[in-house]
Amino acid sequence: MSYHVEALCDRRRFGSAARKQIAMYLANKASDDGAGIWCSKHTIARHTELSLATVKRTIRDFLDEGLLVETGELRPCDHGHTLVYRLVLEAVSELDSLLPPKGLKETGLTVNPVHDDTPRGVTVTPRRGSPRPPNNPKNNPLKPPTRAEALEAEEVDLDKIWAAYPSDRRRDREGCRRHLAEALGDASVEELAAAAAAYAAETDGYTRSKVCFLDNWLRLAKWRRHVDALRQQKATSTESAEKILRQVAGWVKTRHGMCRHVTSGQVAAAMQRGLITRDEASAAGVLK
Incomplete structure (x- = not known):
């Protein structure tokens, strides 16, 4: 928390x-x-x-x-x-703030005392309000999609998986769309499309009865194994890149002879991550 x-x-x-x-x-x-x-x-x-x-x-x-x-x-x-x-x-x-601008009070009233020559207490002046009421739809730039837009987006998402799946095992687009909406809670469209392509490559050469229909593939979450493998591969790749970047940073800091093999992209990435400073890169002669 x-x-x-x-x-x-x-x-x-x-x-x-x-x-x-x-x-x-x-x-x-x-x-x-x-x-x-x-x-x-x-x-x-x-x-x-x-x-x-x-x-x-x-x-x-x-x-x-x-x-x-x-x-x-x-x-x-x-x-x-x-x-x-x-x-x-x-x-x-960066989202819109709910707090009032600085200098404005929450009450919406400004109390101004009058001059001493006219002792009439105080004058209460209402604060100028918004030109539109707070519940005006134009005040909220985030509009929910219409039903037609939502259906169109679902069709686009389904087309990506549909195209990657074995062509002779596609059926029931309506059922596939419904099961896809449930699957998208745990995986992105790109991951599911990649999983469908991986499944198609894996089952290439299988007899037709051994390949799952697309609607069942989505309903039974048979994509999960491929998605998990893709995520593990991505995490391993990220970890490897991070290890290389730290090694490069060590070379730069010690002005190691391996600095001559360091690329400008690696230097920029290490500086962006805060692993090295511009002065250290310049001293090692890797800053171009």
């Missing part, structure tokens, strides 16, 4: 009551840096009393908007496993 993150989210406008409620629940589970959020979408739905579909859609929107990121860690839960998330505090800070 982090009171700092909770206070930050409490002072920001998320666009709807459901979005705010989910954001506050995530903030309650976060550390002071916004990381370490470990709770399944079923748990969020149960505690916020929102529908599971609303929770999944909102989490997906937060990921798309950059308010939330996946750390790549997996934790077990009652429904199999769940991802560990991190609230991006910088992105949350």
